[in-house]
């Protein structure tokens with residue numbers, strides 16, 4: 001089990017600057033918290049492929065040797081270069097399931113701490129299947145064989161494939177000729193499938209796996225507001241949205257774009273793990289807009305929830321306290337916390353109108 005929040009360290013990176021912008025505005029569909037998993041690989045002698053979807057960028061423990069060799073935090077295959085039989089493929093591979101079906105727009109093949117044992121190049125394939133890929137799987141190459149830098153983030157923008165219907169459910173990483181990768185990230189937009197719901201079902205309009213995302217925030221010193229929208233309860237204080245300590249009269253806020261617009265009937269605010277730093281109180285506002293300048297002062301936000309006290313380390317349920325017209329449709333919510341602090345999860349439950357906002 002992993003226990004920490006997504007990486008927010010900045011580091012050396014190689015590759016396409018466009019990919020960086022995509023990463024900031026899309027969801028990493030290879031996040032273990034969403035259910036992403038490594039399913040199979042050609043070889044994992046030195047380190048397990050399951051590490052590829054873990055949070056953070058991976059750590060190094062100098063001189064920490066285990067039975068197989070130097071302990072490494074990533075996926076690392078044995079040395080096969082110059083040892084493979086004639087005619088054998090000159091790469092190792094790993095198949096991973098995405099945490100949610102979706103488009104794939106950028107990828108990071110992060111070789112953090114792999115210096116003398118990084119692959120020289122990598123390629124990425126993807127496919128959609130309701131099952132799991134078998135030997136005859138029809139992979140689509142999204143990233144052709146591309147040079148990697150050792151001990152570095154390696155970011156690539158993915159050109160949208162037009163000859164295949166999206167979304168994708170699985171990816172295959174190929175590394176040439178062998179070696180280690182610390183983490184694999186693949187950013188895209190999850191696809192919310194209407195046929196997975198029955199009419200009248202109350203759904204979490206803001207859930208990350210439904211396309212909800214943080215689009216603006218007053219402060220993200222300790223952690224990202226995107227954590228508010230992750231499935232399940234936060235595993236620790238790092239798995240939430242936490243601001244720095246304020247020393248002024250202001251308050252902190254986060255604006256979430258719903259994955260799908262709809263009417264709002266129930267709200268859950270979870271302060272799990274925030275015990276000495278939960279906000280004193282909160283309000284919730286919402287708006288129906290297609291404007292991109294969502295922070296503009298002249299937008300008319302409506303109050304859904306007037307000021308309510310919050311408490312340490314617990315879920316707060318708001319139903320009858322909501323003051324808005326239940327037939328109104330909203331596209332965004334703004335969580336205001338007073339004066340600052342941390343919130344683990346925000347759930348905006350309602351009835352979708354099935355017009356995707358992604």
Ligand SMILES: NC(=O)NC(NC(N)=O)C(=O)[O-]
Nearest residue numbers: 046068069070071072079117
């Ligand atoms: N010192 C190493 O990292 N050696 C080997 N790798 C591990 N993990 O031991 C190798 O051959 O790549």
